Amino acid sequence: MEKKISSSVLLAIIASGVMTFSGVTVETSMNITFPTLIKEFGIGLSVVQWMTTIYLLVLSSIIPLSRFLKARFKMSTLFIVANLLFLAGLVVDAFAPSFIFLLLGRVIQGLGTGIALPLMFNIILENVPQERLGVMMGFGSLITAAASAVGPTFGGIIVNTLGWRFIFIILMPVLLISLLMGIFSIPHLRKNELSSERFDLKSFLLIVATFAGLIIGIDTISTSSFWNPMVLIPIVIGLVALFTFIRVQNHSAQPLLRVHILKNTAYAKYVVAFFINQLIILGLAFVVPNYVQLINHSSSSVAGLLLLPGAVIGAVVSPFSGALLDRFGAKKPILSGIAVMVVSLLLLSIFSSHLANSVIMILYSLIMIGVGLAYGNIMTKGLSYLSGELQADGNAIITTVQQFAGAIGTVIVATIITKVGAIGGGNGLLGYTAALIFLLVISIIQLITIKTTKE
Template sequence: MNKKLDTKLVMAIIATGLMSFCGVLIETAGNITFPVLMREFHVNMATVQWMTTCYLLMAAIIMPLSAYFKKNFAKRKLFFIAALLFLLGLIIDASATNFILLVSGRALQGAATGIALPLMFNIILEQAPSNKIGLLMGIGTMITAVAPALGPTFGGLVVNSLGWRYIFIFIIPIIIIALILGIIFIKNIDQQSLKRTKLDLHGFISIALSFAGLIISFSNLATIQQQPVKFILPLILGVICLLYFSRHELKTNQPLINIRLLQEKQFTQGLSAYFLFQINTLGLSFILPNYVQLVNHQTAMIAGLLVLPGGALGAICSPISGRLLDQYGARKPILIGATLEIISSLLFSIFATNLTSTKIALFYGLTMLGIGLIMGNIMTHSLSLLPTTQNADGNTLFNMMQQFAGATGTAVISAIMQLVQQKSTATLATNKTIAGARAALIVLVVVVFVGIYLLHKATCTKK
């Protein structure tokens, strides 16, 4: 039976989505500001990257708590706390007098996103009519997907005309609007079902240390030849803590995340595909601006404008693809998106030595159209394979994977490019950059093919 779409529900989704949108917008806009910040605060490239790394790390650490938050706190209160944290982070960043304060503000914004993003999807899964879930998941995905498309252009315009502080100042009114919308439209329909459960402190500390170790390790991957210890030690810490977390969660009566749901094979395949396609998207978002500026000798503004149409296309496609899922099931739109991903990744690798502005805009448009058909739908489909009682845990895992891919994907692709450039025998810096970009694009072809195989398996009808 078809039910009408509740306007209040849509506004609640927009309120929670705006916070995630702003977090990612600042992240991608901030990349444009790195040279300016390095000069102003007298820090190097490895240090300035903590603007992004700290944000993603805090979001990844907070997200495992989303199932616990759901059981113990009303949704409106959670959102109110997240909005205040984000506002405080923006005020600190807009007025920061040193780099430590700047990173602290980003950490608060990451914590806020870690609360708000899972909250948005939990609201959809709990309150949306069954025949509208795909559409609303698409709207949620679209809100967050628009940000990477707008970020570089927004950052370039603001930095060139007003200065980097205005990136944070312009976001403050958006968060205030989100806060007002959330207070008005987020319903506490679960108020009666709240129960005080004990926080799995051992689980939380171990997964937090695991994420910290792995993210710091991958952030140091580019310097593995010069300083291997900075890569190896955090990696060992991350792996040990992850193994401890997995063992502990299977033993405890009140796990932080019910990881037993990973025994559902198709859910795990969908989750893994989601992770790989996120890495592909973020990898391209690192390769292409560098290629445009260092190989094609265009400005950062041009680099941002070239990826803007593709990013916008993918974002607009997300709710449409969700509607296709509601009507025809998940497999058809996902496999159409997979086909576009194959075509675009092969085109990028084939033309890697001669990527003109036209080719970049066209190939990236195909990539993002494919992503728009895949990401929201594979999440919706995978969560539908779980019992309703496990949706919060499944949602947590998807959001954790998104943030972890964000923290590691760019670092890995950056390291591949730098290592190939160091090994290249080319005499010109431009040719070294082309060699690094080509190697990274070939790696992404492999990532896409593995992801497509997992998509096929995840959406097959069970016999």
């Protein structure tokens, strides 16, 4: 007999999901505000981009702590702290008198979202019956995917009608509703055993150095040569910090994050596949609207609307694909989804010299159906290779990888378009073709990675 999910568990997932949705919505809607913020605060593009960069840096630094936080604090405490931090960040940004205060608000929001993102999936993993796990992990993926879909549209409408500050103001009552739902439901969840392990400050500083170096260095590549010291030095610092962090964790009696789980080849392969999936999503989110505007000479509104059907369809497919996992296992929906992505990207690459907007919308929608079939199931299947006590570490690593892909995905694709276009004598179309081929190649690598992983 199929076990039911209790109302408290459902309410707790929705409450944490609303936080996650709000965090991703703000993140994806902020890019729309950049021209307005540049004009209002008298700053340049390189400065305003710190709105996203500093948020992703904080997010990437906090998420790896989720296993430690879960072991030290009650789930209800983490939820309330995350929610209040996010609310405080929204208030600071909504009434920011200067750009410095805007950055401060983004830092506070990053702290809250960094706790909230892994929390939702930890609640699902620990409280949902095994036979319903695929559906609920798909529901969790739906939340983040839907937020990514509506974020740019939401941001554009609010900026053009009410003003950018209302992006933060509108989300305040949403967070308050989430807080009330969580306070009511989370105390009824399965209690996690608390430990007294100490916080490893050295390891945390290495995490910060890793992501600060890699994110800042890779972000600079788009405007500089790879051999520029402003690119090389941060990347080297990030890599040295990363290898030092791994070494410290492997020799620690109480590691901040059990990175040794990456020695589990099957799990590691699914982490790589998840990283590639996220790169493809974000790469296309940059390539498609820019191609539509710069090559097809359509308006920004048309470019934004072309993305919306695919994003919505992909989001809706996510829980359905989780049900397929529960019934048929993970590999069938995952491989089917990736195959759809590969074929669609192949068609985009072949016909990249002349793609009508209608064709782009259809192929992009097909790709997002493929993403919907694969995305949440890759995460669920990857974590299934780990024992219960290691799943919090596995969730932390996968969620960190997701955010890191978010931080560098757009930069990589933009750099390919710019550099290849310059080599081709300013031929922008050549750059877009190269970017699509890059996405095609990594999608094939993703397919091979999953195909060669043993059950």
